[in-house]
Amino acid sequence: MNTHYDIIVIGAGSAGLSVSIAMRRFGLSVLLIDRHERRIGGDCLNDGCVPSKALLHVSKQVHQARLATAYGPTLSGDVDLARVMQYIRDRQDAIRAHENAQYLLDAESLDVAIGTAAFVGPKTIRINGQEVSAKNMVLCTGSQPQPLKAEGIEQVNVLTHKTIFDLTELPKHLLVVGAGPNGIEMAQAFRRLGSEVTVVGRDERILPKEPAAASALLQERLAGEGIQFLLNAEIESFTDAHTAQVKVADGQQHTVQFDQVLATLGRTFDYGDINLSAAGIELDDKGRLRLNNQLQTTNQHVFAAGDAAAGAPAGERYFSHAAALHASLIITNFITPVFDKSLSYDHFSWVTFTDPEVATFGLSAKELATRKIAFDTIEHSFDKDDRAVVEDNQYARMWLLVEPAGLNPLSRKILGGTMVAPNAGELIQELILANQQGLPISAFVGKTYPYPTASNVNKAIWVDTIGSNIPGALKTAVQWLY
Numbered sequence: 001m002n003t004h005y006d007i008i009v010i011g012a013g014s015a016g017l018s019v020s021i022a023m024r025r026f027g028l029s030v031l032l033i034d035r036h037e038r039r040i041g042g043d044c045l046n047d048g049c050v051p052s053k054a055l056l057h058v059s060k061q062v063h064q065a066r067l068a069t070a071y072g073p074t075l076s077g078d079v080d081l082a083r084v085m086q087y088i089r090d091r092q093d094a095i096r097a098h099e100n101a102q103y104l105l106d107a108e109s110l111d112v113a114i115g116t117a118a119f120v121g122p123k124t125i126r127i128n129g130q131e132v133s134a135k136n137m138v139l140c141t142g143s144q145p146q147p148l149k150a151e152g153i154e155q156v157n158v159l160t161h162k163t164i165f166d167l168t169e170l171p172k173h174l175l176v177v178g179a180g181p182n183g184i185e186m187a188q189a190f191r192r193l194g195s196e197v198t199v200v201g202r203d204e205r206i207l208p209k210e211p212a213a214a215s216a217l218l219q220e221r222l223a224g225e226g227i228q229f230l231l232n233a234e235i236e237s238f239t240d241a242h243t244a245q246v247k248v249a250d251g252q253q254h255t256v257q258f259d260q261v262l263a264t265l266g267r268t269f270d271y272g273d274i275n276l277s278a279a280g281i282e283l284d285d286k287g288r289l290r291l292n293n294q295l296q297t298t299n300q301h302v303f304a305a306g307d308a309a310a311g312a313p314a315g316e317r318y319f320s321h322a323a324a325l326h327a328s329l330i331i332t333n334f335i336t337p338v339f340d341k342s343l344s345y346d347h348f349s350w351v352t353f354t355d356p357e358v359a360t361f362g363l364s365a366k367e368l369a370t371r372k373i374a375f376d377t378i379e380h381s382f383d384k385d386d387r388a389v390v391e392d393n394q395y396a397r398m399w400l401l402v403e404p405a406g407l408n409p410l411s412r413k414i415l416g417g418t419m420v421a422p423n424a425g426e427l428i429q430e431l432i433l434a435n436q437q438g439l440p441i442s443a444f445v446g447k448t449y450p451y452p453t454a455s456n457v458n459k460a461i462w463v464d465t466i467g468s469n470i471p472g473a474l475k476t477a478v479q480w481l482y
């Protein structure tokens, strides 16, 4: 470790890895810091995206094996959770092979220091007793799970995403508190592995950041798999280590007996040991870094990326690919400072990896209304799609927000949307590209999809919409010409 670098990056999760590797590749001297060698890769690798997606993968295999018994094969025995968790650890290790300090030094010539960094001045930190300075620094320090508060909580061992992957026995009854993406993904995974699952959510619907119709469709599917939902509800108290009293807004009280409880209540921040005040870095009233839309803190030489950038005026997005977007913005502004770019989520997208997946992109109806942008909502059911029929997915749906029809219906552009379908996260990619590049819907209508690819729905929605709204004058003209 040197005493001065071009850039110091604190936190080696999705954000820190993106910023530090790119800046090093541009030939700058970079120091990347994380508290522990085993935290390199951050939440995504260690207790977020990777283990949760691996768990969902296994749970889907188990679910499909169970469905296959309809055709003759038999299935016996319970899922051995210890073996499932071993599979997850193996998958994490496969990624760790290229996300560790030695690899980063060997492959990227990147200096990595293990220890807790704390500011001692505007451009200087102390780590492991040594002071190191830099021209600029990037805080990629992530976020923490919001703690569950309820009377009697001290009797209960509350799991979070940081501890649930250490379980070795399948819970008989898993109580999930919080109905956001983390809670809903885990609820389905454990239900499919064999647990009874109850979800308690504060809002009136699951996945409240999605359009209401998408939340309702997913909830119906999950309820069909046996997940119990208590919505508009909160844990009032724990009367012992395995009993929760749940109060629903309509006044009803439910007693839920559980052997494990998982809290998935959103994110919070802990800047207790980093001494932000020594660098003049301020927090906002929600305890987030106070940032501008260039992701600059109140210290002009210190920036933030990833979950730590949640205080940006553009809004909160806690995703690995948001970290990559922030990293790309910061890097662009470092290397082309005359064109200061601002953070925008106008073409952002995300996927909740349940089965069916929920994939959302672009501007929401609420954002369009706030910006006074006129739009139509076009709903498309997959019920007549041959691929959906043969795979029994006719329930799937999408809702696209599109410019109002003008003189040429094929020139309309897609402003945003949501799809609830198996593999929606993959199917929606060409819609995202069209949205980002401003392609008109003629791009879909003019494309021939190999039959029966699932993504043909991206054409069918427009063929149906245009086909059922051909203006009378056009029909008359066609008849006359024919």
Ligand SMILES: Cc1cc2nc3c(=O)[nH]c(=O)nc-3n(C[C@H](O)[C@H](O)[C@H](O)COP(=O)(O)OP(=O)(O)OC[C@H]3O[C@@H](n4cnc5c(N)ncnc54)[C@H](O)[C@@H]3O)c2cc1C
Pocket (backbone or CB within 6 Å): 010, 011, 012, 013, 014, 015, 016, 033, 034, 035, 036, 039, 040, 041, 042, 043, 044, 045, 047, 048, 049, 050, 052, 053, 115, 116, 117, 118, 140, 141, 142, 143, 161, 182, 273, 274, 305, 306, 307, 308, 317, 318, 319, 320, 321, 322, 323, 353
């Ligand atoms: C269960 C779960 C599932 C998820 N699934 C997905 C998904 O499927 N797709 C998706 O896009 N996103 C998903 N996310 C969100 C995603 O994991 C996070 O948005 C992302 O990991 C944040 O990356 P980050 O680099 O900002 O922070 P982190 O990954 O939290 O990294 C921050 C790092 O900073 C280090 N650090 C903090 N302070 C200091 C200090 N003072 N000194 C040294 N080091 C420090 C920490 O040790 C940590 O390693 C999921 C999250 C959870 C909880």
Ligand SMILES: NC(=O)c1ccc[n+]([C@@H]2O[C@H](COP(=O)([O-])OP(=O)(O)OC[C@H]3O[C@@H](n4cnc5c(N)ncnc54)[C@H](O)[C@@H]3O)[C@@H](O)[C@H]2O)c1
Pocket (backbone or CB within 6 Å): 148, 149, 177, 178, 179, 180, 181, 182, 183, 185, 200, 201, 202, 203, 208, 233, 234, 235, 264, 265, 266, 267, 317, 318, 319, 350, 351, 352, 353
């Ligand atoms: N597939 C993915 O990309 C994925 C998966 C998991 C998590 N994540 C990310 O991680 C972040 C954290 O996930 P999350 O689901 O914990 O956060 P979240 O903020 O999205 O959802 C938490 C939910 O819990 C509810 N809640 C809060 N306190 C409660 C209480 N006391 N009782 C009942 N409900 C309560 C909130 O109203 C909210 O709906 C998310 O913002 C998401 O971006 C992404």
